[in-house]
Amino acid sequence: MLIKPAYSKIDLAAPQNWQHMACGQYIMEQTAELTRLHQRRLKPGKTVVVGSLGPGLNDCFRSNADWLTVGAGQQVAVRSKLTELALKENSIDNLIAPFVLEFCQNPHQLLREATRVLDEDGVLILTGFNPYSPAVASGFFIRHKKSFPWCGRYFTLIRVKDWLEVLGFEILESEFYVSHFLHHSEHRGSDWSTKLSETIPGLRAAYFIVARKQTLVNRLKPSVQRKQFAVNGRQTATAMSTKPFSKSKSNLRGKL
Template identity: 30%
Template sequence: MMHRKVLHEWFNTSKGQVLQQQEAAFLKRSVTVSCKQVIVQIGALGWENEFIDSSLYEQFYVMDDEQDSCYKNKLLRGTTIALPFKSESVDMVILPHLLEFDTNKHQVLREVERILKPEGKLTIISFNPWNIYINLQYMKRRARNTPWFPGLVSRTRIEDWLRLLNFEVELAAGFNFDATRINSGHAEGRGQELRVAAYGIKAIKRCYHLIPLTPVREYHAKFALAKFIDISIRQRQYDTDS
């Protein structure tokens, strides 16, 4: 697993601060569950107070094995391939820059699907693999004995993975260094996609239940139907004239 400490160092740079503001705004709008519901963030950022108030969300937890969150009393230790939560016990999961640093991406998403309740919310923040600057910054700050290139995944691929797990993607947005506004990720062309430094995805866990079809019983009429008597054309014409 790549070390996410590189992430904290980079967010302290000038461009990192610009991106942080946009991501914090996106995360703040994504937290739409009630204060009594359970929210789990997998992967500490260190600036959680920018998008959530821990005093309001008493059941907000951050799980990380390497770094600390702003709310140390909410910090949990655990592994991403076996999340320490019961099945269908969480209302919302946040994955901020986690998948690009984890070698078990599919297993992480399967575990997220397992712990989320039906209609539970999922928010993902990830770097854009097509952005040259992001790749150069990683190579510059990467730790020893880690791959030269980060394991970044495109937004469209993650959306495909989510659909296979019965998630419905509600919204996708792109963040860059040139503007403070959030751009719609679905409207990106190739030129704009290269300028996007990171993207956000909001999805909902859908649960579809199959209704078994029972064989139709053979119909038996309880009443005898009278036999239709064909009326001749001349007789029908007579009845009409009269």
């Protein structure tokens, strides 16, 4: 439950679907709604949703035939490890990763794989649980320790954004969402925790990040031309100029 180093020495179990998490249906609906609101940020082209929770977001892309789910779950279209994605380099335009870092043994490698498979200016949508939220802090309770999402490891929004920036991503959007403390196994409508979370966004249970893979542009340096000056038939110096330069040997001898 506590905030720990990124790499885990043991393999971690991940939820196989949204129903395995407390208030999973509510979290899925909130994630789907926020994804739809940010679809304008997505790059036209191929979209891949990674992780076992991907199939639950089908409705977001029902109108887009060029998308698929990838992960280790039973309902995904392509079975693959998240740290070794079965995708070619620079082959997709958008990658969506809902709540995968918390249950991944090597989240750094997962993000490196996302960088590898995304094309130039590709967009990454990443969601995770907010360790500063009372919803996640309630994992200290004995009844929560072995259930999802409290059996995962949590990384702060600032920490994840730093990882992405190191990998060359530009953060386009970031916000907290899921205004509920997950103190029931199912969402039962607005209550005191919803009202408190809506008043103080930093207490919400999850974060949402939209980032773009930046393209490195090589800046062309002005060509430098070297010209030889001849004096009395001898080359005495080399001058540097960015503009074409020409003088005849006869003119130089006349002036000297």
